[in-house]
Amino acid sequence: MAGKRYRVAQWATGHTGISSLRSIIEHPQYDLVGLRVYADDKVGRDAGELCGLASTGVVATRDIEEILAARPDCVMYMPLLHQESIDDMCRILESGSNIVTTVVGFPHAGTLDPGVRERVEAACSRGGTSLYGTGSCPGFITEVVPLALLVMERRFDNIAIAQYADLSTRRSPEFLREIFGIDPATADLADGAARSERTDGAALRQIADAMSVPIDDITATSEIAVATKDTEIGVMTVPAGTVGAWRQDITGYHRGSPLFSYSRVKYVVRDLEPAWEVLNTGWHVSVRGDVPMEMDLRFASDGYGTWSPGINANLPVNSVADVCDARPGILTTAELPLVPNFSR
Structure with a gap:
């Protein structure tokens, strides 16, 4: 007010x-x-x-x-x-x-x-x-942006969001050391998928409910890629063979058809095995309906670690x-x- x-x-x-x-x-x-x-x-x-x-x-x-x-x-x-x-x-x-x-x-x-x-x-x-x-990532990309884009539609088929987050300059050593630079055998992929279903899924369900097309079912997966060489980042060293990137994929279905899908890639190195294509930090959003749309949102690279x-x-x-x-x-x-x- x-x-x-x-x-x-x-x-x-x-x-x-x-x-x-x-x-x-x-x-x-x-x-x-x-x-x-x-x-x-x-x-x-x-x-x-x-x-x-x-x-x-x-x-x-x-x-x-x-x-x-x-x-x-x-x-x-x-x-x-x-x-x-x-x-x-x-x-x-x-x-x-x-x-x-x-x-x-x-x-x-x-x-x-x-x-x-x-x-x-x-x-x-x-x-x-x-x-x-405030939702996942937070809710700007999983809630605010979908609502803004979907107001352009009268027939809505599905929306897909792909996020890329380069965390190599993040000043959060405790957080980064929990999930990066670790032995891949200790990476809990089941927990990663479950967390994504609980957190990202909550955001997607909220928007689906607001549009009166509730999500009937959700699938979620989690996977990792390892660094191919020793890499120094802002607050730690990521040794070769340890976890350098995570990806979670989640899809919500309405009456058996994919309605919302969200993919998140968090990484601290780009030289990975498998050789994932990792884009600069930002999002790509694809909307399918009577007004199809493709949208890229990218952040400026200058001073990213300071303002991110x-x-x-x-x-x-x-x-x-x-x-x-x-x-x-x-x-x-x-x-x-x-x-x-x-x-x-």
């Missing part, structure tokens, strides 16, 4: 969280009121210091009670996957604070574990609050006002305006 101010707390300061924190501090409508961190060496430090800005007077804490006591209108909930906590999320929601989260799996309420869904919806009801999960955290952080930041003003409950991209505010 124009002219209205929003009290915002940042939860976690990793690759995406630190970008979100900086944007909250600089946003013309937001007031930073809390900062939750996980690393001991960040506790007690000023939020501005942590993200390279001037002092804000808001210091980092590990205590959820301090975050709740600040009474934020919205908490930007962005922990790593193994640090997410439904208990914490429910406490935030029932305290009266909305949540915008990059934790995957929340954009489609029907895909959530029934017990988790019941707890989250009950917390929203008690707090009069909303939860918006915004790919995941900016959509959540831009959604805060809309989420705070929305109905209580689990929200979808299809029902939010998601209009950014660029006032100075």
